[in-house]
Structures are given as structure tokens and as C-alpha cells.
Amino acid sequence: MAGDWRAGLGAALAGRRKQHLYRTRRVTQGAPGADVIIDGKRYLSFCSNDYLGLANHPEVVKAMQQGAARYGAGSGASHLISGHSSAHHALEEELAGFTRRPRALLFSTGYMANLGVISALAGRLSACDAQAGSDVVLEDRLNHASLIDAGLLSGARLLRYAHADMADLEKKCVAKTDRRMIIASDGVFSMDGDIAPVPELSRIARRHDAWLMIDDAHAFGVLGKTGGGTQEHFGLTVEDVPILVGTLGKALGTFGAFVAGSEELIETLIQQARSYIYTTALPPAVAEATRVSLRLAQSENWRREKLRALINRFRTGATHLGLNLMNSVTPIQPLLTGDNETTLRISEQLYARGILISAIRPPAVPKGRARLRITFSAAHDVQQVDRLLEALAELAPVR
Ligand SMILES: *Cc1c(COP(=O)(O)O)cnc(C)c1O
16 A cells, blocks of 8 residues: 555655646746846846845845854754844844834744744644633634644634625624634735735624734834734734744744744744744754844834835736736735636746746645736835736736
């Protein structure tokens, strides 16, 4: 039998290829930016998450070099053993300050932050008492895979409500018979680019005595006047979003993630979040680089303004061309293309013209909802957006 299933892997891979679902990687050379080099050739890239153009900022790079010179290449241990350096500590304090929360806690990745938070706070049995019955985790159907996986891993009852459908969420809240309840949502949905209805989520969470967790991976540094994310975008208070997750590998251009919230929340995570405890701390040099990029993200408003102008130019041009835009004002501007084959073909045609845009197919998006996921960065300029529009005018299907 063992031989059979191993032989079956090849057949499954071939099946994937036939359905145009096969994934391959392109090997890039050099730093991320508006242009990337692949096989020695320059491509105009519209698929990074480096929204503010900080990943290759000279000051950020210098801080990482100096950090490595001072702290070494790696942290040497997990945070709870001896890996928690003054660089990590300073970054946590600065993240807490920026998010106006009592504490912030660094995680190695956003994926791990989400696993850590949900499985520390919810489970089959409540962590605080032995009362039987599982907790409830309510999640938007289009949440990032790491939030969904976190809900599953926690052992709590995972209920998924229809995308941004507050009536459906409300209905599922009422069905609750158990003790602890967490409502978790992306702040900006990673494949659609739309913004979650955070004010309504907050009201519903309050009404049902649930804890609201917002994963602001695509909003942190991007939305709001100072880059504070969805909370600032909507003019909400810290109390409206008691559990905030942000990632550092997107707008901040480095690597890692954090959770910000109350003293008790952060201390609970330090004691209980397994993806925090049982893993090596980030290289301190990464924390040093992030401290600089956090400062730049806060102070250099022009990056957000430029980004917004580029997005507006694209949407105006794409609307004029009759392209199938989605309901997004964020740097994530997908063009819905529908079937896998068409999507892959257009992506290849764009590539042949020196434009890099990834074809997003199931299971990252629902079946029949494949798309070209275009993302913008402050590193782009107006001419590059126009070049993209010219190529799309020829290649992309219209409504
Ligand atoms: C990218 C992303 C993550 C994962 O963050 P990493 O630091 O890349 O692991 C989590 N949540 C959302 C919504 C994301 O877009």
C-alpha cells in the first residue's frame, strides 16, 4: 500500500497540471522593487507586498548590517531562553507605542502569530477553568489561511461566516452555547483587497461578549493617516480592536509579525502561545532594520499619498478600459478573470512583455474566481502604472 500512495503523488501532480493548478516558483535575483531581475532579464513587478517601498531602503538595509555587526547573524535561542535581545525589546516597545497599546509581542511570522493567539486563547477546554465544552472561533470565510488553520488547530468550534456578512455573523453568535468566543478577521482581505467592516465587527463582538481579533497584515503601515491600519482608517479606538496582529514583512519591508494588546493578553501569549515559545527568536538584526522602517513608515506620509495616487490612476484607467476590477481601494487590485487557464495564459502573456503579475487560483480563492492579483507599491511611478494599463488593454478580458 505504501508504494501505491507514493506512486500516486506523481498522478496527483499530473492532475494538478491538467487543471492549470500547478504552482512553480520564479527565481529572482537582487532586491525587491518596482523592477525585479529573473534569468538576467528585468521585469516590472506588480506582485510584491512591499507597499511602501521600504524593503530595499538604504537606511533599513544599513540598520540590518549594523545590527548583524552588533548582535550577530542569529538570535541563538528562543525568546524565553536567551534569545530576547535589547533590539527585540526596543522594537516591541516602539510597536506598542505606535499602536497605542500597553504591550506588543514579536512573533517570527504572521502565520505563527495567528496560530499562537487563537490556540492560546481558545480551545476544546477553556484555559482558565475546567468547564467542559469547547470555545467558539468565528471567522470570515475569506480569512487568510493562517487564521483558518489557527481556528482548526485550537480545537475550538470553528464557525465561518459569509464574507463580510454581518447578519450571518450575528446569527452564528447567537448559536453560541459555549464560553469563550473570538471573532477573527483580516483587516484587508489578502486576495480581494477589500476592507473588513471593522466598526460593525467591533459592535457585534461587544454585544456578544466576544473578543475581536484583527489581522492587519495588509493594512498596517498602509491605511490611516499615519499608517495605523484599519483602526485608524475607521477612526476607532484601541478598545474597539482589543487583539491586533500586524506583520512586518509587507509594508514594513522586513520580516516577522507582532501582536499588540493589553498587558494580560501579552503575558498570556508569553506563557501559552506555543508558536511563540517553541521557536527561535528573529535575528536581532531584523528587529533593528524594522525599527528604522517603522520610523520611516510613520513619518514619511508621502509614501502613502503616492501609493494612493497610483492606485487611483490605475482604477480610473482600468474602469475606462472596462476591466473587471474588484471593490478595493487598497494596494491589492485584483482583476477577476474566472477560469484557471485564462488567468494563467494572461499572466504568461504579461510575463512575455516583461510584466510580472501572479495568477491566483484555487484554493487561494474560490473555484471559478481565479484572478490576476495586481499590487502597487510606493516604489512604482506613474509611467509604470501606464505601462501596465497599456498591456492590460490588449490582454485582459473586459466586462
Ligand atoms: C501575509 C499574511 C499573513 C502571514 O504573515 P507572514 O509574516 O508572511 O507569515 C497573515 N495574515 C494575513 C492576512 C496575511 O496577508
